[in-house]
Amino acid sequence: MxxxxxxxxxxxxxxxxxxxxxxxxxxxxxxxxxxxxxxxxxxxxxxxxxxxxxxxxxxxxxxxxxxxxxxxxxxxxxxxxxxxxxxxxxxxxxxxxxxxxxxxxxxxxxxxxxxxxxxxxxxxxxxxxxxxxxxxxxxxxxxxxxxxxxxxxxxxxxxxxxxxxxxxxxxxFPRVSSEIDVYNDRELQGWELADRQFVLTFDDGPSEVMGSGADTTIQLIEWLRRSGINGIFFVLGERMRARAQTTSVRTLDDLYAGMCVGSHGWSHYPHTTWPQWQESVVRSLALVGATVPNSRVALFRPPYGQRLPGSGVFFAAQNLKVVLWNIDSQDWQSGLTPAEIERRVFALMLLWRRGVILFHDTDAKARVVMVDLIKRPAVDFIKWLDCRRVAAETR
Known part of the structure; x- marks a missing residue:
């Protein structure tokens, strides 16, 4: 977003x-x-x-x-x-x-x-x-x-x-930083991938526990697992803590098994104007490590893609890489149908031929879009990269 x-x-x-x-x-x-x-x-x-x-x-x-x-x-x-x-x-x-x-x-x-x-x-x-x-x-x-x-x-x-x-x-840019450009070589956009390689990423989760039928994070991860695909989930610390309190740490660890979990900060505030932005990063990563240690990756995605020009020094000291994106699904927009989002994403995949795709697992449309996208015969000629390979290659 x-x-x-x-x-x-x-x-x-x-x-x-x-x-x-x-x-x-x-x-x-x-x-x-x-x-x-x-x-x-x-x-x-x-x-x-x-x-x-x-x-x-x-x-x-x-x-x-x-x-x-x-x-x-x-x-x-x-x-x-x-x-x-x-x-x-x-x-x-x-x-x-x-x-x-x-x-x-x-x-x-x-x-x-x-x-x-x-x-x-x-x-x-x-x-x-x-x-x-x-x-x-x-x-x-x-x-x-x-x-x-x-x-x-x-x-x-x-x-x-x-x-x-x-x-x-x-x-x-740079007055308002975003995914459009990078400040250093520790920031990834998706252009670094090989031809026809794509990475799935999901922001803002985990979703709230609202009963069977409404848990969008569970629905999405279960579908990804059945489809033999994984992705990087950039979670918000406050949402992960709330979910762990509602369910349990063990339940969350099982939920994200086979996926990769990075930090999206503690709260969804711009990390350019929030005085506690460094604490937000450190605190959220510590929670991820304690909650889903087998899925944690040293990757951070700033809310809104906003980060300070000199923040690279801090991220390097934390052994973190910033993951942006070059294909924005816009799935959070209520004015777009899943079919429209799917056609947008597909057209941009054909245009850029590689990239990091941004979705949100707090929106049910992400799973619907992926279900339709993977049905296209054209998808047989691309590769969904394993999230662990991406995380390993970005160290």
């Missing part, structure tokens, strides 16, 4: 919501942008049932996002302020993030076109078109086969909105 932020698109929001391209904010106190990019329906005409089909859709997503990124570079600072609805734009931050996105996209595109033939769909038609920027700017409805045009129309809007989510975070 990210910090509560003002309206992202201003007067245009009503029109975009009506068009079904963005979703309204859950509430005035909710975190994250005012609207987020979603696909309202499936428009891709091909089955993604082979490695080649995965790459075809992947390079298509990369081309559309790259087009939006290239077009955004023509915006003036006043235009950026208006479009992102911010008072101040940190242009060095925006430019740094843009450069990194271009590097990532170029590397992904090079992988996705490896199997291209002369007549391959969304493949370069000549040497010049192998350059991602040129290929992206040449992309238009008239340049693609008619059967892909409904998808292209929707994808252009999706990626424009998604890029604005990212640029808004960049415009506010």
């Amino acid at each position: 990210s910090q509560s932020r003002p309206n992202l698109f201003g007067p245009a929001a009503v029109l975009l919501i009506a068009m079904g391209i963005v979703a309204p904010l859950a509430s005035a106190n909710a975190a994250g942008p005012s609207q987020v990019a979603v696909h309202r329906r499936e428009t891709w005409p091909d089955a993604i049932d082979s490695s080649g089909a995965f790459d075809r859709r992947s390079r298509a997503e990369e081309l559309v996002f790259a087009r939006a990124l290239a077009e955004s570079e023509n915006l003036t600072v006043p235009e950026l302020k208006a479009q992102l609805d911010v008072d101040v734009v940190d242009m060095p931050s925006v430019e740094r993030v843009r450069r990194r996105l271009w590097r990532i996209l170029a590397a992904n595109y090079a992988i996705a076109i490896e199997g291209c033939g002369i007549s391959g769909v969304f493949c370069p038609v000549n040497t010049e078109a192998q350059d991602l920027r040129n290929a992206a700017l040449a992309l238009s409805e008239s340049s693609v086969d008619e059967r892909y045009r409904p998808w292209l129309y929707d994808a252009i809007k999706f990626h424009k909105i998604y890029l604005r989510e990212l640029l808004r975070l960049a415009a506010l």
Whole structure:
């Protein structure tokens, strides 16, 4: 979950919501942008049932996002302020993030076109078109086969909105820190993983004990275990303590068996303005170690992704790494259905081809999204990384 932020698109929001391209904010106190990019329906005409089909859709997503990124570079600072609805734009931050996105996209595109033939769909038609920027700017409805045009129309809007989510975070960084950038090499975003590798992470738990049928943490972990998948659970100290008092330490240890448990702090406060933020980290990790010693990992995720620029010294002294994310499911937003969240996550997995995915186990939608996501044939061509391997490789 990210910090509560003002309206992202201003007067245009009503029109975009009506068009079904963005979703309204859950509430005035909710975190994250005012609207987020979603696909309202499936428009891709091909089955993604082979490695080649995965790459075809992947390079298509990369081309559309790259087009939006290239077009955004023509915006003036006043235009950026208006479009992102911010008072101040940190242009060095925006430019740094843009450069990194271009590097990532170029590397992904090079992988996705490896199997291209002369007549391959969304493949370069000549040497010049192998350059991602040129290929992206040449992309238009008239340049693609008619059967892909409904998808292209929707994808252009999706990626424009998604890029604005990212640029808004960049415009506010470092004044408002977030997952958009790192302060040091002990902070992980997800770009560090190999192609087609993904890590599942879940924040804000454990859920409250509210009877059988309403315990979202139990439901999610049991499903993950049956599916042969695990994930990193970044728990809040106060919630874990309350749960241990309601059930027992042994029950919690059994619950998280086979999973990884890191700290999300003691309470869900920004660790940039909370005077007791260091105590929050130390205290929550001590509780995790005492409660679920077999599942504890030396990983910390700051609430809202917010941490102080110089906090790396403290985390290094604690032998901790900060785990951020590069795929935000936005599952906490009440205005989004599980199907919309699943389509968003899937599109971003195809775009970035690797990453740390953010969910919340306190929301029942996380499990529903995962159930639908894993049913896709395309998921056969990615790898869910074992959380213990991730934790071991980050030491």
